[in-house]
Amino acid sequence: MIIYIGYFIKEWKSMKKLKRILKKVKSMLRSAWYIHYYYSSDLDGNTILLDSKNGKDLGGNILRLAQELSGNSVYSDYKLYFSSNKDRKRQLKNTLELYNITNAKIVKEAGYRHYKLLARAKYLITDTSFPMEFVKKEGQIITNTWHGTPLKKMGKDVDNQAYSMGNVQKSLLLSDYLLYPSDYMRNIMIKAYCMDNLYKGKILCSGYPRNSVFFYPEEGVLLRAKLNMADKKVFVYMPTWRGVVGKVETEVQVLEVQNYLLQMDEMLSDDELLLVRLHPFVAKAIDYNKFQHICAFPDGYDPYDILNMVDCLITDYSSVFFDFSNTGKKIVLFVYDKEQYLDDRGIYVQLDSFPFPQVQNVSELVKELRKPKNYDDTEFRKKYCQYDRKNVAQIVCKHIILNEKVLEEETVIDNGKDNVLIYCGVLAKNGLTTAFLNLLENIDHTKRNYFVTFVKSSYRKDPLQVKLLPSWVGIVPITGFFGRTPLEVLATVLYFRKKKKNRWIMKYVDRYYSREFKKNYGESDYTFVIHYSGYGEKTLTLFQNAPDRNIVFVHNDMVKELELKTNQHEHTVKRAYAEYFKVVPVTTDIYEPTFELGNNSNNICIVNNCHDYQGIIRKSNEKIIFDERTISTVSKAELEIILDNSEKKFITIGRFSFEKGHQMLLNAFDKYYEIYKEGYLIIIGGYGQLYDETLQYAQNLKSKNHIIIIRFMSNPMPVLKKCDLFILSSLYEGLGLVILEADTLGLPVISTDIPGPRGFVKEYGGYLVPPSVEGIYNGLIAFDRGEVPVMNVDYKRYNEHAIEQFETLFEEN
Template sequence: MMISKRHITTAKKKLYFILRPLKRFLVDTEFRKRAMYAKYTEKKPVNNRIIFYEAYHGQSMTGNPYAVFKYLIDHNDYQNCLHVWAIADKSQIQDDYKTRRNVIFVKYRSAAYIKCLAVAKYLINDTTFPYYFHKRKEQIYANIWHGTPLKKMGIDIPVRGLSDHKNIQKNFLFSNYMVSPNRFTAETLLKSHDVYSLYNGSILDTGYPRGDLMYQADQQKIKALLSIPEEKKIILYAPTWRGRLGEEVNESEALLQSVQEIQQQAGENYIVLLKSHYYAYKFFNQNQMGHLCVPNKLDTNELLSIVDMLITDYSSIFFEYLPTKKPVIFFTYDDADYLKERGTYIPLEALPGPVCRTLEEVIHAIQHSDEEKEQYAAKYQHFLQTYCYNDDGLATQRFIETVFQGKPTPHLSKIKNDKTKILLYPGGFLNNGITSSVINLLNAIDYNQYDVTLIDYGNNTKEEKQSNLSKINKNVKHLFRVGSWNATLSEWYRHNLVLQRGAYSRFMQRVLPEQMYKRELERITGGTEFDIGIDFSGYSPFWTSLIGFGSFKKKSIFLHNDMGMEIQKKVLDRYPHRKNLKVIFSLYDQFDKVISVSKLTNEQNRRQLSHILKAPQEKMDFVMNSIDYNKILSLKQQAFQYEFGEEHDFTFLQLPKARQYPTPHAQDINFINIGRLGPEKDQKKLISAFAPIAGNHSNAKLYIVGDGDLREQLIDHTRKLGLEDQVIFTGQLENPYLLLDQCDCFVLSSNHEGQPMVLLEALVLRKPIIVTDIPGSRSVVGDGYGMVVDNSIEGLRAGMEHFIQERRIDAQKFDYKKYSEDALAMFYEKVCK
């Protein structure tokens, strides 16, 4: 029997399906770790005896976790506990604990680390656990951050990436306790990472446990360790690391020069020590200057107990040194650049010590420390009262009593938020109608009643996305996905099968890895509970599956188009949506509401998709797109910038980041089309219809605004028809309302639409409108707001000719204020209740 090519191709596909996840599991270490972690969290019970500690991503055995550990390790009530430390470098293990039977050290991010992270009852960290961390409900996670923030963090940093803070967000939201030295720190950390109103854990305002170490330290032992004579006074220089990878030597050499200069000028009575970053410490050791550096192994707060004077810059170390009431000098030689790029929450001039820009000023401050202390006494006292009111040596005890013993305390508080919490996936925020619609909606919502969070990948740095994100109401929060799935190998196979076939059959619905989807949404959101889940995009199987299987009181997915036409849409010989929509359609039943954006589009989608849904009459509904008429009216009045052409008698409209094009003239007949240059918008049909118009009316112009895959094809079609002087491609415009307001008539040639945003925008500007006869466009202008023509070249030509002859299109006045109120009321009623 002969085997056909089709059978061979099918066999290869099946083999690839089987081997690809298996190969990835064997080759990809991170994939294997995530699978292992998922298996442990699903199969292994939480061990109530295990306390898991991590400091500075396993870089040391110091700080707040160390302070908690030191308290518990010798406490009678916790002798049966197993203390597990995550350590990246064995040399950082404290010698006193290497042989303790109830202390275990696991290599950071090793298999043992992953297992302990998954099963330990108590989790103590001063930074963040890895991106795959997903706290179980039985676990107790105390995040004890590593300082009171002076320098700005998260979204407050002036120069930052779109989602640099995404893993910190997740860790904060997962924590049961946000342990804080003062109220300012807790509020600043949560707000700067965009999770303040979402945080459902408890704020424990008891002081940092590590602050106690300064009171408890064995000063003689520390001085002996550092070979410091008893009679010497100690100056500690503890700057923030400013270097970049590849430039460690330059930064370290500058530090060395500063330390040597300070030591020389301070005199023989002082020993100058440097508390430095790992890179600088390594450099000093390599240059036989290691004795000037404090070993990273030595806890900073224990070190502070022997320090007589502190020199720092933007580091939070000075907050914990203030209870000593000894001098602090701030050496901010680069403050102009640093404040511009990073910024501080507290003005430098308000700091409790002299702010020096040169080494000469630092030396002067050292030599006149008594005078400086008196001068800054009031500021010093203010800082003690504001930021150090918990520093009494008992912070660790209060922490243990609350977290481990459950004792009530006035130091514990929660953030009150009675608003309805909405989690919404908005789409890719590229320049399209979905983006315009979601921006308008987010700028219209009542934030006294609703707390809105957008969820996104966070790895897209496209300029258009950044620009569109900047237009959103500042009350909206953003959660970003960090890392990838925590999934077992079995779940991966099932998920890949769903992506191939969809979940239409009973068999496929049983195959669906529902727990994988639930787990991933919880991992991204830090387990935050939301009332309303919305897949506003409706084009991404990933987000559809996560929101569809998420734990919400109500879930909705939006259909922004005639979805039957969308799945068949072909662009440059490919079907861009067919594969994704095949999966998404099969998941519609996971939602309470399947929302189209107009009445007629809903009727069209119901006719084509109702056979997929169990209860289409109950689920399928419509909510009109929101419009921001104030923005439209404001932007259309933006001043024009003119540049006179040398070879032409017309002017050119200049807009930022836009191509240069001639502005509309009053004596011309100016038609305009705005939209993506794709097959559904069918600008080719419009250009063909415009050709005879241009031949009969030399003063006729057609402006085509937008970009897309078919741009070059459309320009070539225009060239072949000899219309280069009358058809004007502007490209994508940041503000299209300027040009729209200057044109005479808006023409939409689409083959299918949901509810075209551009039509609503044209109506706000009182523009005459011509549209092809499709449900989405008819839903906007069909009640007498414009002219509906046959969806053909001849139909469009006749419509444009009619406008030229009449110079008007009969239409009633569009009440955009009432429309906006109705659209928002529909959203509240159908999506949020």
């Protein structure tokens, strides 16, 4: 029996794996199909593709524009297409029939016909974003209507979601037209999605097409009669979704809403009716048959048609109240979880600044529903519904389709300064990240507009890493690399995996990455693009194909990296160093290996890393803290006792990887301890593949009880400050900013005599030793004899010089 069960489990897993492979293949084929048409087809000037919520719906602004395009004979020559999820096709058909939208066809969202239309349709209209493969073609006219006025924070303003805003931001930036109902919304969207100095299209403060319905109250009266509700007082409840898809919060919200509805049903009278529209994950779990005075929204109708016929709106934190206020009817905010909700999710405007009554429980709610409107929302409507009016769809279609400039076009601020795009990598806890943040701290950001870019998936595990960036910098997350033709797949595999290179391979590698650059950044003008991290063959090749002046930083001896590591790609590194506009070693010591790889002295510029010496001093004065992720061979209390005793404390800080020379250092310390029987060695590291190996190696030494190994400390400076000597034991290295940190805190420094730290340590009077066990051991003896001085560098002047060097990158060679 067990054998049979094991067999079926194995078969089931194999089927799942096969399904994943087939799904991936299908996705690749669709992408290839799209790219084929992207290159081979001309635009069809009479084709309009409309996308409402990525095919999940047909309503709101998209529906109203579709009504105009279908119902007005002026557009009779145009063909309308709607994208639809496969499970929403029937619903979408019914909507088209109900609203008499003819000359329209439905295509499957992200299906072959949809991708073909994305490449061929001249006019694209969306209220969200496009598939990740989408690249705008020359001549396409894209309109983004969005789908609501923001109350809850969006884009960069949401700390734990800013990393994922890239596809929405891209869709906004590539749009020719953005529609907004108010200056308030325009300003929020531009700021939240970092569009200042990037967006090249036009903003139409036209009002929302969907809100025009509220200027025809007579249509609401007719619909109410049609639905047999004319003799009732009708309320509508549209709360915000609070749950998390697939988690227990969904069940909690269902029970919570159901409880409130049961209470309301008991308190409402027979001449009162409550219509409810909930998020689908909650709505499908509610049985409306158990209620006498409550029912779901009538099927088929756009929610705004229903809103136009009711007497009062009940909501909470949903932006629907901005739109509904156009009716002049009463709005009640049912905010039973106000404090909890607002703690979890920030908002732009405090609810208390709005004129609407707020209630906390059902009893208060029903009492408030039976009161007449007793507040003045004139100023509210002036601010938040500023441009809403009749016939918005008609006006907008004239402007964007017929090119009749009936609306005033606005542009986003362009201060005329150069835009600089910087790829920063993962912002992991390492010296490279420290150097990058120090640079941002010291540059004069008023000279240029700086934007930091990164791959979204790199931040999924720790989204709050984005908050390390200063508030003044814009962010441009990208979704990654999607969509290749079979020839491009073959070329990239041969190039990156098989390390083959010829004219044919490079033709398709460059075609792919130049299209990827255009897809991710191509609608914005960047005068300079900087690959700051300097690592990663994909992003190096991406920036290699930038149409702008590209700059790459070099943080290490890349000749050694290529010899000793398998995660570097020689062809890509050599090509980058040979052809980039500027190649930037961060110390004179790594000039020679950089030149050796690129063989181009004309594009090499030395730019020293900046040093946040004031921040280091501030951090060193904080208490020692072990983070949740900290793993240490001693407890915090034991560490503090050791740091306070009189024995010498030697320390190194660096990731657990081969080039850091930790085993060499351990052997040197073990030799020192065997003779002198005193002292401690502290190794603090972040990530690195050799952590377990280092730990095990230390346990086999005679000095093991005097070796402290700590994995991950967000702030190791208080520990560093209490030590007596810093040792950089690297076999190869860039500059090694931790040398500067130790010197800032008054520690003498021993460094291995290798390119990278050598120049700095020599210049400022530090102590160099051969990169060997004997060399480091002799350094420890020299320290005992008082022969290792503190360098005491003037870091204010040092940073000024580094920024002077940085400024030369923006000069012509």
